[in-house]
Amino acid sequence: MAELVVKDNALIQASYTLGLAEQRLILLALLEARETGQGIDHNSLLRVHAHAYAEQFHIDKGNSYEVIKDASKGLFDRYVTYHDKNPKTGNDRSFHCRWVDKIGYEKATGTVYMRFTSDVVPLITRLEEQFTSYELEQVSQLSSGYAVRLYELLVQWRSVGKTPIFELELFRQQVGVEKNKYSRMSDFKKYVLDFAVNQINEHTDITVKYKQHKQGRVITGFTFEFKVKTRPKKAIKSKRDNDTPDMFNAIKMTDKQRGVFASKLSQMSDLSRYAKQGENYKQFAERIETELLDEKKQVFYIPYLEKLGFEY
Structure with a gap:
């Protein structure tokens, strides 16, 4: 089962410098909050275990204890820089805030x-008209x-497959390059840049230039x-009885799977033209989730589900 991380685009666009660990x-903490249904608010004390870190990122379990211990120390000193406008004057503003106010x-x-921190929580949890989700x-x-x-940064533009110009100085900050x-x-x-592009092309679901x-x-x-990599097509299962033509087997999904997929x-570029006028990502996803309950409508989504790696 794919594990989905969701972040508000305001946070993804913010400039910050974090080490890989x-x-x-942070990604595992977001995942835990999502998967457990705990959610995140300023009072949420989230947990990340060394074994989960080792399993998710394919490192030795013995080393993972020291890695997350050191990462927790570093994270306490990290901060986010984000920009907005003064609602009274319309002037641009720049704010700095810490990621966490408590870590142990x-x-x-x-x-x-x-x-x-209370400043970061809304950026993580607000899923309004634009948000980005991706598999961990x-x-x-x-x-x-x-x-x-x-x-x-790239998958924010998944629906169109290309980005606007990233101005150099801001781009350096957004990918976390120190001044x-x-x-x-x-x-x-x-x-x-080249190292990151090569890694993305080799290890993720997109190819970028x-x-x-x-x-x-x-x-x-x-x-x-960039474009989403194509997956090998699987033979589509069918069933036949004496009175009806070949039909696709019904897709069996749990409620959780249906919501995730x-x-x-809703964010696949191939399906963007099927969104209704004025429909945002969240509304489009809710409509798809309902349609996945209908066996006849499921047929339409099978090729796209296969691209996302769903097995049935």
Whole structure:
């Protein structure tokens, strides 16, 4: 069963610098809140166990205890930078806030306990007209924090398969490059951009390429184009009786599976044209979830479910 992480786009677009282990710790905390139905508010003390970290990210269980312990120490000092407008004056504003206001490690069980700050909680939990969801499995094999951040930025544009221009300085912040690191473009491309693109192409569900934009001889930004990788088609199961033509077998899904796959289907570029005018992602997903209960309508979604790896 695919494990889905959902983040508000405002948070994905925010500029922050996190180490790979710190990013993974946050992703597992979001997953735990979602899977357990606990949800997240300012009082939620979320748990991440070393065994879950090791299993999800394919590392040695013995090492995972030290990894999450160190990540918990680093995460306490990390902050998010986000931008908005003053509602009274319309002036642009820039804010800094910490990710967590409480975090600890229980040595006996190898468990990290963490509580997100009140400023970050709404960015994580608000699923309004635009949000991004993706399978944790897609980033579990990425060994670069830059690659994880770039993947998150790209899949916001999954429905169109291309991005607007990412201006260089803001883009550097968004993928987590520290201010004075990789200041030479050749180093930035070698150690950040090209490395991240290669990892995404090898380990995730999309294939991406980029184009650089210049003013004179100076590179000022990048645009990206990507497409979802095709999966081998499986033979479609059918059944026949003496009185009816061949029909597809009904898809058997749990309520949880139906909700997860409806959310993913709603964001597939192949299905975007079927969204009704004025219908946002959440509303589209709710309609798909209802249609997946209807055996006749299920037939339409089978090819798309196969692309998402659903087995029936």
